[in-house]
Every structure is written in C-alpha cells, then in structure tokens.
Amino acid sequence: MLYIFSQxxxxxxxxxxxxxLEVSQVENLLIFHIHPTGDTxxxxxxxxxxxxxxxxxxxxxxxxxxxxxxxxxxxxxAISVPDISLYFNIKASHMKIKSYNQIFExxxxxxxxxxxxxxxxxxxxxxTYDQIIFxxxxxxxxxxxxxxxxxxxxxxxxxxxTYRVIFDGNPLLDTAIQQLTISFKNSGLxxxxxxxxxxxxxxxxxxxxxxxxxxxxxxxxxxxxKDQPSSGDILTFTPYSESIYIKIKESSFFRQELAKASQxxxxxxxxxxxxxxxxxxxxxxLLQSIQVNNKLQANFDHxxxxxxxxxxxxxxxxxxILLKDGQYADMSFVFYDSSGVPIDRLSMVTTSIHQSxxxxxxxxxxxxxxxxxxxWICPPKPKQKVKMMLRLYSSQHTYFLExxxxxxxxxxxxxGNIEVYFRQITKDMIQRIKSAYSFxxxxxxxxxxxxxxxxxxxxxxxxxxxxxxNIIILSSSVSLICALxxxxxxxxxxxKLSKQIKQTMEMDDI
Numbered sequence: 001m002l003y004i005f006s007q008x009x010x011x012x013x014x015x016x017x018x019x020x021l022e023v024s025q026v027e028n029l030l031i032f033h034i035h036p037t038g039d040t041x042x043x044x045x046x047x048x049x050x051x052x053x054x055x056x057x058x059x060x061x062x063x064x065x066x067x068x069x070x071x072x073x074x075x076x077x078a079i080s081v082p083d084i085s086l087y088f089n090i091k092a093s094h095m096k097i098k099s100y101n102q103i104f105e106x107x108x109x110x111x112x113x114x115x116x117x118x119x120x121x122x123x124x125x126x127x128t129y130d131q132i133i134f135x136x137x138x139x140x141x142x143x144x145x146x147x148x149x150x151x152x153x154x155x156x157x158x159x160x161x162t163y164r165v166i167f168d169g170n171p172l173l174d175t176a177i178q179q180l181t182i183s184f185k186n187s188g189l190x191x192x193x194x195x196x197x198x199x200x201x202x203x204x205x206x207x208x209x210x211x212x213x214x215x216x217x218x219x220x221x222x223x224x225x226k227d228q229p230s231s232g233d234i235l236t237f238t239p240y241s242e243s244i245y246i247k248i249k250e251s252s253f254f255r256q257e258l259a260k261a262s263q264x265x266x267x268x269x270x271x272x273x274x275x276x277x278x279x280x281x282x283x284x285x286l287l288q289s290i291q292v293n294n295k296l297q298a299n300f301d302h303x304x305x306x307x308x309x310x311x312x313x314x315x316x317x318x319x320x321i322l323l324k325d326g327q328y329a330d331m332s333f334v335f336y337d338s339s340g341v342p343i344d345r346l347s348m349v350t351t352s353i354h355q356s357x358x359x360x361x362x363x364x365x366x367x368x369x370x371x372x373x374x375x376w377i378c379p380p381k382p383k384q385k386v387k388m389m390l391r392l393y394s395s396q397h398t399y400f401l402e403x404x405x406x407x408x409x410x411x412x413x414x415x416g417n418i419e420v421y422f423r424q425i426t427k428d429m430i431q432r433i434k435s436a437y438s439f440x441x442x443x444x445x446x447x448x449x450x451x452x453x454x455x456x457x458x459x460x461x462x463x464x465x466x467x468x469x470n471i472i473i474l475s476s477s478v479s480l481i482c483a484l485x486x487x488x489x490x491x492x493x494x495x496k497l498s499k500q501i502k503q504t505m506e507m508d509d510i
Contacts, residue, residue, distance in 0.1 A: 011104040014042035014071070014097070020110035021053075021093055028084045030062060032077040032095060032108070045071045046099050053079070053108075054094040060086060122180075122218035127154070127201050129193070130226035134165060134184040136203050138218050139177075147173065147180065151206040154184045156223075158196040163189055180205075194342035197267060197332055198223045221272065229253035231346035232296075237329055238354040239322035240455040242315075243438075244268065245402070246331070248296040248348065254333075255290065257344045258283055261335035266300065268318075269330040275318040279304035283335070289401055297402050299393075299438075326353035356452055358418065361441075363456040365433075368425045372441065374418040374454060383415035386451055388443050390422065392436045399438050406442075407432070414443070414451070434460060 015034045022031040030053065036042070047070065052063040064079050081087065093108040122138045129135075134154055140147050152167040165184040172181040182203070203218045231254050236247035250258075258264070261283040268277040281304060289298045302315040313321075322329070332347045357378035364371045372388070389409040393399040407429065412420045425433075433439065439458070443451040 008103040011042050011102055013037050013039050014104045017109050021108045023087045025084055030079045043071050050098045051077050052096045055090055121216045125203055125218035125220045128224045128226040131190040132187045136182045138180050147207050149205055149207050152182050153204050155202040157200045158198055191342050194345045231348050234348050234350040237350050239319045241319055242302050244300045250296045257335050262338040263336040265334040267332040271327050275313045275321055277305040292401050299399050329353055358454055361454045361456040364459045370422040372420050376416040383413055385446050386414045386443050387411050388441055391440045393438045395437050
C-alpha cells in the first residue's frame with residue numbers, strides 16, 4: 001500500500017483586507033472580489049487552484065476549481081448557486097485557497113447584496129414641494145418583500161447648477177403597493193426654483209441591511225407644487241414660423257396669481273428639453289387677453305422670445321422642430337411682484353400640437369389679384385369643398401390679442417396642393433394688406449369645420465412691374481439691335497462702294 005503525505009505551505013498577506021463578497025440576485029452568483037498585495041510567496045501559486053467558501057450554515061458552503069488562475073491578474077471568483085435567495089441574510093464568510101502544496105485563508109470583511117446590477121430598481125418617481133419640504137414617492141419591484149433605506153439624497157438640477165438635499169432619516173414604506181416615500185427638508189430653494197424651474201430631479205438611495213446594501217436611482221423632469229390648485233388646460237397650441245398661437249382655459253387660481261403679478265416669465269419647453277424658449281411680458285397684457293377673449297388666447301410673437309444665448313436654438317429653429325416633429329410642449333408661467341421677486345410658478349402640458357398639412361405657403365400679389373399656393377405634405381384625403389378666409393392683424397397689439405378682421409374669402413375644392421386666387425382686389429385693400437402687421441389664412445369646410453390655418457410668405461411683385469421691366473428690356477434690346485444693324489449696313493454699303501471704285505479704276509487703266 002502506498003501512502004502520500006502532503007505538507008501545505010501557509011501563505012499570508014496574499015490579499016488586502018478590503019476583499020468582499022457580492023451576493024448578486026440578478027446574475028444568481030456569489031462574486032468574491034479580491035485585491036492582490038503583490039506578495040512574492042503568493043505569486044508562486046499555480047494556475048490550478050481550489051477556492052472554498054465557508055458560511056455559518058455549512059449547507060451553504062461552496063467551492064470552485066479554477067484552472068486559469070493568475071495571482072496578479074485574477075480579481076474575482078464567481079460561483080453559481082442553485083438558490084441565491086438563501087444567501088441574502090448571511091452575516092459572515094471565510095475564504096480558503098488551496099493548491100497542491102500551498103494554502104491561504106482569509107475572513108471576508110464585507111458582504112454586499114446586489115439585487116439589481118443597473119441600479120434602476122426604482123420607478124415612477126414623483127416629487128412634490130410645499131416650499132419647505134420635498135417629498136419623493138417612488139415604487140420598488142414586486143420581488144422585494146421589503147426595503148430598508150440607509151441613506152438617500154435628492155439631486156435637483158436647473159439651468160445653472162445642481163442642488164443636493166439630504167433626507168430626514170424617516171422614510172415611509174407601504175409594502176402593500178411597493179411604495180417608498182422619503183422627505184427632504186429645504187426652504188431655501190423655494191424662490192430659486194420658482195424663477196429657474198428644474199431640468200431634472202434624481203433620487204439616489206442606499207438600501208439594504210447592516211453590511212448588506214446597494215444603490216438605486218430614479219429620475220423625473222417634473223416638480224409638483226404640493227396642494228397647488230390646477231393651472232388650467234391648453235386647448236390649442238399652434239406653431240408658425242414667426243409665432244406661437246395658444247388658447248388656454250385658465251383656472252380661477254391662475255387668474256388669482258396673475259392679478260398679484262407685475263411681470264410674467266413664459267417658458268416653453270419642447271420635446272423634453274430639445275428646445276426651450278424664454279420670454280417676459282407685463283402681467284397686464286395677459287390680463288387684457290383674458291378680458292377681451294374670456295380666456296387666455298394670444299399670439300406669442302418671436303419678438304417676445306429674444307436673447308436666446310448660444311448654444312440655445314433660435315425661435316425659428318424651435319418652430320421647425322415643432323412643425324415637423326412636435327410631440328410635447330410644456331408651458332410655465334412665472335409670476336413676479338413689482339420688486340422682481342418670484343411669487344409663484346404654474347405649469348401646463350400639452351401633447352396636442354397642431355401641425356399644418358401644407359408647406360412652402362406663398363401669397364403673391366399680381367396687379368389686383370392675389371395668388372395663393374401651398375404644397376400638401378400629409379397623406380391623401382378625400383376631395384372636399386372648403387372656404388379660405390384672409391385675416392388681417394393691423395398692429396402688434398391686435399396680433400397678440402388675436403383680434404383679426406376677415407377681409408376676403410374664396411371657395412374651392414381641396415384635394416392636395418393649393419393654387420387659388422383672390423380676384424379684383426381694390427387699391428385700398430391692397431394697401432391695407434401691405435401695411436398690416438401680420439395676416440393669416442383660415443381654411444374651413446362649408447359647414448365651418450376646421451381644416452387648417454396657414455401663415456404665408458407675402459410676395460408683392462405685380463404684373464405691372466414685370467410688364468414695365470419687360471418693356472424697358474425689350475426697348476433697349478430693339479434699340480441695340482437697330483444700332484448694330486445700322487452699323488452692319490453702313491459697313492456693307494461702304495465695302496460695296498469701295499469695290500465699285502476699285503473696279504472702275506481698273507477699267508480706266510486698261
């Protein structure tokens with residue numbers, strides 16, 4: 001009988017004390033993170049080793065045979081287990097590494113439970129603010145029977161900076177609906193956020209139990225002011241190349257806050273921050289619009305939204321986005337008192353953005369006729385009889401208040417591109433059109449159903465100018481031709497006369 005006795009060399013200080021165990025629910029693995037110290041004796045470990053992990057419950061002990069081990073480059077051991085949930089509550093573990101003649105043992109210093117590797121375990125975040133406390137409400141997965149928050153913060157970002165608010169240490173948990181509510185106290189941000197609004201709010205949570213924790217995140221682009229009554233509803237939102245037409249059924253609370261204000265800042269955010277427009281108006285202008293129209297109905301001219309510093313998109317660039325791919329628009333109204341201090345901020349959202357079915361819209365004045373052309377860009381529709389009306393706005397003030405005058409109309413059948421005429425227009429009407437601040441074309445069905453509204457480019461070149469120009473060009477051309485023709489005839493006659501004289505002289509010599 002042959003007996004083989006093997007004596008192991010005890011290795012020490014192979015790895016640092018920060019060696020830890022990750023219990024990964026997502027990958028169903030026990031992952032041991034190791035950090036080599038560079039010890040020369042440990043560097044003699046061969047490429048084939050056995051790794052054993054011991055727990056207080058021996059039934060949970062595991063081992064791994066690694067035949068590609070390299071002391072200096074191997075940074076972790078990953079061991080698959082049948083049921084990872086059995087390891088969620090472990091408190092301590094011990095690691096042993098063995099080769100044919102060497103052995104190393106170390107106590108695992110830290111155990112981390114990773115339930116979700118991408119840290120996106122939280123969803124449907126909403127944040128309310130009562131000017132003193134931010135309250136974040138978020139939901140966690142149904143697979144969690146409970147969750148314990150050990151630390152949390154709220155990162156609030158506006159156009160200038162990010163503010164970080166720490167939680168008060170008393171999160172509320174509703175396991176019946178998997179809901180977590182955390183409070184963050186800060187009254188100093190009240191006037192700042194009224195003025196700037198927010199771009200993003202991120203909730204960052206550290207969760208787990210003592211020694212077993214992970215991180216989770218959730219984001220939102222909205223801040224809800226707690227117990228704030230409804231602002232109202234956007235009924236119509238129509239972009240044009242040079243303006244935005246809006247119709248809002250504002251609430252009594254909106255009117256109440258507007259009455260307190262001296263100035264109003266209007267912030268229009270398009271397609272989730274792709275583009276943002278900022279402008280200011282006297283509060284009296286909005287009040288007058290409500291009084292005149294019995295609702296907030298106005299044309300916000302591009303002149304209102306000025307001083308958009310690069311890299312911000314220009315007004316015209318924002319309108320192109322809305323006209324081609326307008327999906328979402330948020331309108332915020334910031335109210336300032338006479339001292340310039342923000343006193344409230346009300347917001348409304350719409351996903352119903354009117355996009356015209358026509359492009360390259362031109363209105364051409366030709367003598368006493370106006371030709372209207374437009375290219376159809378929507379899917380084909382059945383032919384229908386429609387009525388087009390030309391609306392004039394005499395001044396910037398009437399344009400803002402949406403106070404227009406319908407001055408002429410024409411009926412025609414619409415089945416695609418438009419080419420129609422307003423005929424026999426008087427000189428007085430032509431002058432009114434030329435001197436108007438703006439104009440618009442409204443297309444309705446014969447039953448007064450809305451079809452479209454157009455903002456054309458006005459071209460004032462007339463046939464008379466063209467004819468006069470053509471006559472001048474033609475007269476000049478004729479004169480030039482006659483002059484060149486006369487010179488040509490003169491030289492032909494001169495050449496003929498010279499030839500006759502030459503022939504006569506030759507005859508005389510003979």
